Amino acid sequence: MDQNPRNQQQKTILDTLGEEIVRIITPVSICMFLVVILVSILQNDSDSTGPSISTIATLAYDENISDTLWDKFKGALLNSLVFVAVVTVVTFFLVLLFYLRCTKFLKYYMGFSSFLVLCFMGGEIAVLLAQDLDFPVDCVTFMFVLVNFSVVGVLAVFMSKFAILVTQGYLVVIGVLVSYWFTLLPEWTTWVLLVAMALYDLAAVLLPVGPLRILVELAISRDEDIPALVYEARPIEPESSGNGGHGVMQRRVWRERRGEDSTSGDGATRALNMGSEMKSDESFHGQPKSIGGSNLGSGSGSSSTQSVVGQRDRSLVDAEEGRAIDPDSELAAPLIQHRINVRMNSHDGPDEAFALEGIGLATSGAIKLGLGDFIFYSVLVGRAAMYDFMAVYACYLAIIAGLGVTLMLLAFYQKALPALPFSVMLGVLFYLFTRLLLEEFVVQCSINLLMF
Amino acid sequence: METPQAHPTPTTTPPAETVITIDSGSPPPNPSTRIRRTQYPTIDGPFGVSEQDSVEYARRFFTFGFLLLPFLWALNCFYFWPVLRHSRYYSHSQPQLRRYVIGSAIGFTVFATVLSTWAFTFAFGGERVIGPVWEDLVMYNVADKWGLSGFI
Numbered sequence: 001m002d003q004n005p006r007n008q009q010q011k012t013i014l015d016t017l018g019e020e021i022v023r024i025i026t027p028v029s030i031c032m033f034l035v036v037i038l039v040s041i042l043q044n045d046s047d048s049t050g051p052s053i054s055t056i057a058t059l060a061y062d063e064n065i066s067d068t069l070w071d072k073f074k075g076a077l078l079n080s081l082v083f084v085a086v087v088t089v090v091t092f093f094l095v096l097l098f099y100l101r102c103t104k105f106l107k108y109y110m111g112f113s114s115f116l117v118l119c120f121m122g123g124e125i126a127v128l129l130a131q132d133l134d135f136p137v138d139c140v141t142f143m144f145v146l147v148n149f150s151v152v153g154v155l156a157v158f159m160s161k162f163a164i165l166v167t168q169g170y171l172v173v174i175g176v177l178v179s180y181w182f183t184l185l186p187e188w189t190t191w192v193l194l195v196a197m198a199l200y201d202l203a204a205v206l207l208p209v210g211p212l213r214i215l216v217e218l219a220i221s222r223d224e225d226i227p228a229l230v231y232e233a234r235p236i237e238p239e240s241s242g243n244g245g246h247g248v249m250q251r252r253v254w255r256e257r258r259g260e261d262s263t264s265g266d267g268a269t270r271a272l273n274m275g276s277e278m279k280s281d282e283s284f285h286g287q288p289k290s291i292g293g294s295n296l297g298s299g300s301g302s303s304s305t306q307s308v309v310g311q312r313d314r315s316l317v318d319a320e321e322g323r324a325i326d327p328d329s330e331l332a333a334p335l336i337q338h339r340i341n342v343r344m345n346s347h348d349g350p351d352e353a354f355a356l357e358g359i360g361l362a363t364s365g366a367i368k369l370g371l372g373d374f375i376f377y378s379v380l381v382g383r384a385a386m387y388d389f390m391a392v393y394a395c396y397l398a399i400i401a402g403l404g405v406t407l408m409l410l411a412f413y414q415k416a417l418p419a420l421p422f423s424v425m426l427g428v429l430f431y432l433f434t435r436l437l438l439e440e441f442v443v444q445c446s447i448n449l450l451m452f
Numbered sequence: 453m454e455t456p457q458a459h460p461t462p463t464t465t466p467p468a469e470t471v472i473t474i475d476s477g478s479p480p481p482n483p484s485t486r487i488r489r490t491q492y493p494t495i496d497g498p499f500g501v502s503e504q505d506s507v508e509y510a511r512r513f514f515t516f517g518f519l520l521l522p523f524l525w526a527l528n529c530f531y532f533w534p535v536l537r538h539s540r541y542y543s544h545s546q547p548q549l550r551r552y553v554i555g556s557a558i559g560f561t562v563f564a565t566v567l568s569t570w571a572f573t574f575a576f577g578g579e580r581v582i583g584p585v586w587e588d589l590v591m592y593n594v595a596d597k598w599g600l601s602g603f604i
Contacts, residue, residue, distance in 0.1 A: 131592040138574045138589040141567060148523035155524075161501045161509065163494075163531045235499065 021407060023233035024367040025400060027172050028377060032399070034176045035378040036385040036392055039183055042128055043386060076188035080196035087200065091211040098226070099218060106227040107158070114157050114174065114229075119150035121177045157229060164234050171231045175371050179378035183386065190383050191428060197376060198424035205418040216416050229371040367407070373419040377403075380427045387435060390442065394434040398426035491541070493549060495533045503546065506532065510552035517556060522563035528556035 067075070097106055123146050130137055156162050156170040182190065204210035219226045377399050384391035402423030410417050445451040494500025501509050510528055517524040532553045535542050542550040579586045587593055 127591060127595045131595065134592075136575045136578065137571070137591045138586075139591050139594045140589070141571045141574070142591045144520075144567070148521055151521055152523045152527060161505070163527065164496050164499060166527065166530070 020233060020367050021404075024231075024369055024407075025403065027168060027231060027233075028369070028374060028403065029396075029400075031172050031175045031179070031374045032378045032381040032396060034172075035179045035183070035382040038125065038129075038176065038180050039382045039385045041132060042125075042180075072186075072188045073192070076186070076192040079189045080193045083193055084196050084200050087197075088204075088211065091204065091215075095211050095215045095218070098215060103224070103227055110227060110229070111154050111158050115150055115154045117174050117177055118153040118170075119146060121181060122146065122150065122173070125177060125180060168231060168234070171229060171371055172374070174229070175231075175374035175378060179375045179382055182375065182379040183382040187383070187386075190379065191431075194376060194380055194424050195428060198418075198420040201418040201420040205416055213416070230368050231371055231374065232368045369419060373423075376420055377423060377427075380424060380431070384427075384431050384434075387431075388439065390439060391431055391434045394430040394438065395427045398430040399423040402426045491534070491538070493535050493542070493546065494531055496531075500531070503549075507546065507549045507552070510549055510556070514552045514556050514559075517559060522560050522567075525556035525560035525563070528553060529560060 094106070126142070126146065129135070130142075152166075153170045153173070156167045157174075185193070204212040207213065215226060380399065381392055381395050384395040402421075402425070403419065405422045406417060406419050442451070492498060492500060493503055493506045500506075510532060513524050513528040517528070529536065532549070535546075535550055535553045536557065539550055539554070573581060574586070574589070582589075
């Protein structure tokens with residue numbers, strides 16, 4: 001009987017790992033897909049610059065079609081620097097607030113931000129869609145549905161116990177809306193901004209002085225959730241659901257480092273924490289707030305037997321859990337017996353704290369990805385969509401490849417990792433290659449009937 | 453992986469656990485044991501609210517739905533879908549929960565019918581049915597009038 005569990009265990013690891021990766025790539029793909037569709041439908045036929053909006057990202061320089069290449073580049077650089085500076089400042093401010101334990105304030109702020117994004121941005125995009133598609137909806141129905149949608153969305157990111165699918169859906173929707181907004185920036189600014197954010201992400205997460213790293217370590221040391229928007233893939237269900245006394249599984253978004261208990265060395269469940277990227281919007285008047293860097297928390301590779309118990313459900317700790325912590329029975333303990341606490345969802349806020357950009361693993365092994373990552377991936381693909389669909393395919397593949405590499409590194413280093421750098425760098429590279437080299441090649445081949 | 457037989461289950465089972473032979477919700481059926489399958493009231497299975505909290509949860513959603521938020525009712529039904537599916541089982545064990553969920557379902561159906569009737573009349577009837585006020589009500593005109601589609 002002892003062999004059986006272990007064999008089953010091994011099968012489980014393989015199954016669950018692939019399943020988990022799919023569960024994180026699916027929402028990323030859906031988000032990108034929706035942004036591409038939105039961009040394609042709402043794109044101005046005239047040019048790729050679209051309506052010019054004055055935002056914090058175009059504070060230093062507003063791009064004109066008539067400017068020279070070098071001017072555009074310089075302007076874009078200036079814009080990005082300003083943006084990254086603002087993001088850094090706001091992230092540090094958020095870290096300070098977190099340090100002073102103003103989590104209530106952060107939480108309400110996030111709820112408010114979510115509402116703004118969903119209601120106002122969502123409403124505007126819906127109006128634009130209705131106009132473009134000549135959809136005869138009346139304002140009563142429209143307002144009603146919009147308010148309902150937004151209120152439920154705020155609840156979804158606020159409350160801890162909520163339908164997982166709905167929460168995930170709303171996070172994706174928020175990602176789509178903010179990404180669309182970003183694609184409205186001038187072209188050069190967008191690309192340079194992406195690269196700048198990737199570099200910032202790298203610095204903020206890995207450098208010891210980076211704000212996100214500080215945030216993660218604070219959260220770990222305090223065993224708290226970071227108030228931010230994080231997409232958590234649905235955890236793998238426990239195999240031993242038949243066990244009595246399981247009670248309710250809690251989902252914890254942050255998996256702290258329960259350092260020293262890793263006696264069993266069960267590497268199958270990697271407890272990784274997420275990085276956070278706090279994204280804040282200053283006001284819904286299109287001034288993007290700062291975007292925090294991404295931060296991947298890292299937990300120790302503690303075994304699955306570490307149980308993270310929330311306050312409410314302490315009563316549900318049953319004999320099994322007690323046994324699980326017992327070092328003797330660790331090997332026999334079920335692979336996935338985690339208590340995860342979904343307090344994170346209750347904290348995350350809308351615009352402002354767009355979760356952490358960052359990738360990590362929750363206690364249950366479910367992968368977590370910050371909403372900022374969703375947004376920047378989708379911005380990249382959306383921008384590519386403004387040029388051509390070939391670029392979209394290339395960039396999509398590049399981003400997924402980058403994500404795969406990041407996941408591998410995550411498994412390897414078991415630390416908080418920034419999810420932006422690889423994907424964005426590969427994406428930008430592929431975009432440039434497609435635009436400069438591939439397109440020419442494919443077009444010539446098609447014209448000469450060599451390859452379609 | 454421990455099989456349930458290895459567990460001293462009955463005495464330590466928290467009150468949240470109910471034991472029946474059908475498995476609903478998301479936990480995958482465990483073929484190796486027929487002894488205990490837990491029935492979760494939520495669609496999330498082991499990750500949803502516990503049974504004790506679910507009554508409170510459903511009640512809150514039900515009452516807040518009356519603030520012109522039928523979407524909350526829909527969400528209630530979605531979240532507690534197993535309750536609707538196995539309503540006979542729940543009418544014995546958790547009649548209150550079932551009442552709230554069914555109330556939400558009824559409320560949402562009524563509301564959806566009313567709203568969609570109005571929306572379809574507006575969309576397909578158009579000016580013929582509603583009259584000249586159609587132009588004033590349609591969203592894109594309203595948006596133009598108030599400049600709502602200038603981007604934020």
